[in-house]
Amino acid sequence: MADFELMRSLQIQAKTKIVMLILDGLGGMPIEPGGPTELEAARTPNMDRLTQEGALGQIVPIGPGITPGSGPAHLALFGYDPLTYEVGRGVLEASGIGMEVREGDVAARGNFCTLDEQGRIIDRRAGRIPSEEALPIVERLQAIQLPDVELDVRQVREYRFAVVMRGPDLDPEIEDTDPQATGVPPLPARPRRNAARRTAELFDRWVALARQALADQPKANGLTLRGFSTDPKLPAFGEVYGLHPACIAVYPMYRGVSRLVGMEVLSFQGESPELEFATAAETWGDYDFFFIHIKKTDSRGEDGDFAKKAEVIEQVDQALPRLLELEPDVLAITGDHSTPARLRTHSWHPVPLLLWAPETLRADDRQSFGERQCALGGLGTFPAKHLMQLLMAHAQRLRKYGA
Amino acid sequence: MADFELMRSLQIQAKTKIVMLILDGLGGMPIEPGGPTELEAARTPNMDRLTQEGALGQIVPIGPGITPGSGPAHLALFGYDPLTYEVGRGVLEASGIGMEVREGDVAARGNFCTLDEQGRIIDRRAGRIPSEEALPIVERLQAIQLPDVELDVRQVREYRFAVVMRGPDLDPEIEDTDPQATGVPPLPARPRRNAARRTAELFDRWVALARQALADQPKANGLTLRGFSTDPKLPAFGEVYGLHPACIAVYPMYRGVSRLVGMEVLSFQGESPELEFATAAETWGDYDFFFIHIKKTDSRGEDGDFAKKAEVIEQVDQALPRLLELEPDVLAITGDHSTPARLRTHSWHPVPLLLWAPETLRADDRQSFGERQCALGGLGTFPAKHLMQLLMAHAQRLRKYGA
Numbered sequence: 122m123a124d125f126e127l128m129r130s131l132q133i134q135a136k137t138k139i140v141m142l143i144l145d146g147l148g149g150m151p152i153e154p155g156g157p158t159e160l161e162a163a164r165t166p167n168m169d170r171l172t173q174e175g176a177l178g179q180i181v182p183i184g185p186g187i188t189p190g191s192g193p194a195h196l197a198l199f200g201y202d203p204l205t206y207e208v209g210r211g212v213l214e215a216s217g218i219g220m221e222v223r224e225g226d227v228a229a230r231g232n233f234c235t236l237d238e239q240g241r242i243i244d245r246r247a248g249r250i251p252s253e254e255a256l257p258i259v260e261r262l263q264a265i266q267l268p269d270v271e272l273d274v275r276q277v278r279e280y281r282f283a284v285v286m287r288g289p290d291l292d293p294e295i296e297d298t299d300p301q302a303t304g305v306p307p308l309p310a311r312p313r314r315n316a317a318r319r320t321a322e323l324f325d326r327w328v329a330l331a332r333q334a335l336a337d338q339p340k341a342n343g344l345t346l347r348g349f350s351t352d353p354k355l356p357a358f359g360e361v362y363g364l365h366p367a368c369i370a371v372y373p374m375y376r377g378v379s380r381l382v383g384m385e386v387l388s389f390q391g392e393s394p395e396l397e398f399a400t401a402a403e404t405w406g407d408y409d410f411f412f413i414h415i416k417k418t419d420s421r422g423e424d425g426d427f428a429k430k431a432e433v434i435e436q437v438d439q440a441l442p443r444l445l446e447l448e449p450d451v452l453a454i455t456g457d458h459s460t461p462a463r464l465r466t467h468s469w470h471p472v473p474l475l476l477w478a479p480e481t482l483r484a485d486d487r488q489s490f491g492e493r494q495c496a497l498g499g500l501g502t503f504p505a506k507h508l509m510q511l512l513m514a515h516a517q518r519l520r521k522y523g524a
Numbered sequence: 525m526a527d528f529e530l531m532r533s534l535q536i537q538a539k540t541k542i543v544m545l546i547l548d549g550l551g552g553m554p555i556e557p558g559g560p561t562e563l564e565a566a567r568t569p570n571m572d573r574l575t576q577e578g579a580l581g582q583i584v585p586i587g588p589g590i591t592p593g594s595g596p597a598h599l600a601l602f603g604y605d606p607l608t609y610e611v612g613r614g615v616l617e618a619s620g621i622g623m624e625v626r627e628g629d630v631a632a633r634g635n636f637c638t639l640d641e642q643g644r645i646i647d648r649r650a651g652r653i654p655s656e657e658a659l660p661i662v663e664r665l666q667a668i669q670l671p672d673v674e675l676d677v678r679q680v681r682e683y684r685f686a687v688v689m690r691g692p693d694l695d696p697e698i699e700d701t702d703p704q705a706t707g708v709p710p711l712p713a714r715p716r717r718n719a720a721r722r723t724a725e726l727f728d729r730w731v732a733l734a735r736q737a738l739a740d741q742p743k744a745n746g747l748t749l750r751g752f753s754t755d756p757k758l759p760a761f762g763e764v765y766g767l768h769p770a771c772i773a774v775y776p777m778y779r780g781v782s783r784l785v786g787m788e789v790l791s792f793q794g795e796s797p798e799l800e801f802a803t804a805a806e807t808w809g810d811y812d813f814f815f816i817h818i819k820k821t822d823s824r825g826e827d828g829d830f831a832k833k834a835e836v837i838e839q840v841d842q843a844l845p846r847l848l849e850l851e852p853d854v855l856a857i858t859g860d861h862s863t864p865a866r867l868r869t870h871s872w873h874p875v876p877l878l879l880w881a882p883e884t885l886r887a888d889d890r891q892s893f894g895e896r897q898c899a900l901g902g903l904g905t906f907p908a909k910h911l912m913q914l915l916m917a918h919a920q921r922l923r924k925y926g927a
Contacts, residue, residue: 150886183925185906186913190926210927467924469917470886493889496902
């Protein structure tokens, strides 16, 4: 039986509230052999107290040794088998900024780039032009029309935008036009199968018109497209679990994946943990599941900045009382994957998990939240896609299976 | 998605080198309740140092409670689901001594036996005649011909040989002719299905001719056949992982399973751990994956000789510096299964695993290599078939899954 059938058949309504607090790329490594990891080095009195009252474990995002991208890692956290459900990057980006991608639409991520007189790329990110400079350029793209299809183009941030094409018989099986190199021109949109030939031609025509519209630009005079994809038709999170879910995230891509599973994506200003927790407080009565996403742990990990990553963890810890005073019934603090500062990139290492559910948790005797403690935690090491079932159980929202 | 699809799609080339050092039947038990296991009793300063720098865990060869044969246990180590991929014992034996078994061929293991005047088995191993005595007898078998099929017969060692039949419409679904008892005659080759009837008849005719050719032999005047099987068409290890793999093993069966997955099986004289490590040193530049197999841990376990099994482990430990000076990027020391001296046979117990990968490992705080330490190791307990994915990750030979 598929996991979702089990969830659908066992879910019951309750007044309990679940918070899934994701510190992106939380898992780390010692920066020096024998030393602490980022999480172990961070001073986290609140998380440590929750650990003493709760239990630790580790989650494996995709499988042993497999380093996840953010999309599949979040699908796993939401209980979607990341090897079964695939979401294209174009759809993620478009959804993240609130664009609608329907079944049959084709979405792509776009980058402005700088081309030389021979049409060769000399800067793949158009000098990272600021958002305010890019906005009028995006507006020129919005004016471009093609017969038989509708087009929507929107700015993401800086040199990045998203484009969605809608019309009959479109097919997203198209290769990226970004050659991932400078000194060569952007590639044409190449179909991976015959059914995608016309769609590729339409995108090529659109790119040609865009080039004309951008010809006078000093930096953003070209563009590349990546991650052509369509609506992945994901089962709705709310229906699978019988929850009213809300997403509190700053970055578009996490808002995108939440929207794709049907979560309500909350709007708020700013990006500190305090503000995110305050947003949860303001909407506490309206939802029973809160996905709260902290991005900067991952960013500092990718920078290779061990101390700064630990500092972000400390900031989250300091803000935690604001979240705890809401008295969630179940709180999970974990990550979507590991991003050890030592490796400066996502990694395959299991992700530390802290689970707190005072009414139902069989506490272990771990004392502080950290990788070594989690490896020996009472929850064991298990696939991330099973986490939601566990949270549902601790929220007392699942009935017995069988008599 | 099948694991191999994932490996094929994620593999990247790198200059890193992986060593998988298998101590056959490594897992043990206390010979007396409360005492140490073989591995815990052995003095292993080198492995203990690697433990302090690395991390421990346990692998489960087939599934909880399932005792593996050597074939499936090694397939699992190589990442092949041992419940999906099956390799017949005849093919293993034939491949082990370098015989070619093509698709459609039927291979079997043979034992010489001693028959009385009524044709009943009085010794199932023909008095364990030495190899030099068996060789001329095998040559008599090589002279036997049958219409429409080709036959190849080769000595394995002592009273054991392998036979491969090649021709149209052969089928390996045939029961062993060894009755596993004395006082009864060898059984005929009985087909398990109609399609195998002719093949069974051909083997029976071959056995009858062999009996005539051996009639004057005092000990080896009969034979039994086991493990009828054909080429299992295993995906090639090198292609699945993008590695150039080499096998360093003394015993035919481990060389056989390595050859069946397409590894280069290296030739060398002698059988000490030092010689096996020296072979790795000599060929270090030619390969990026080394499977090194030590047999005697298992043999001494099967003898029930606790002290001798611990001694073999100590010999490997003493030889380890020779391997470490090659500076592998990833080194796994584990076994294919457990063979506790106390049980004198293969067992289902999880197998201790030591993983050392100084660049990428999140070390745990284990201090010495042993079963109790491994059960609490940072790598956790996981299926053996996932070990290769983990080694690939630590060798930084896998790209990210999804965006």
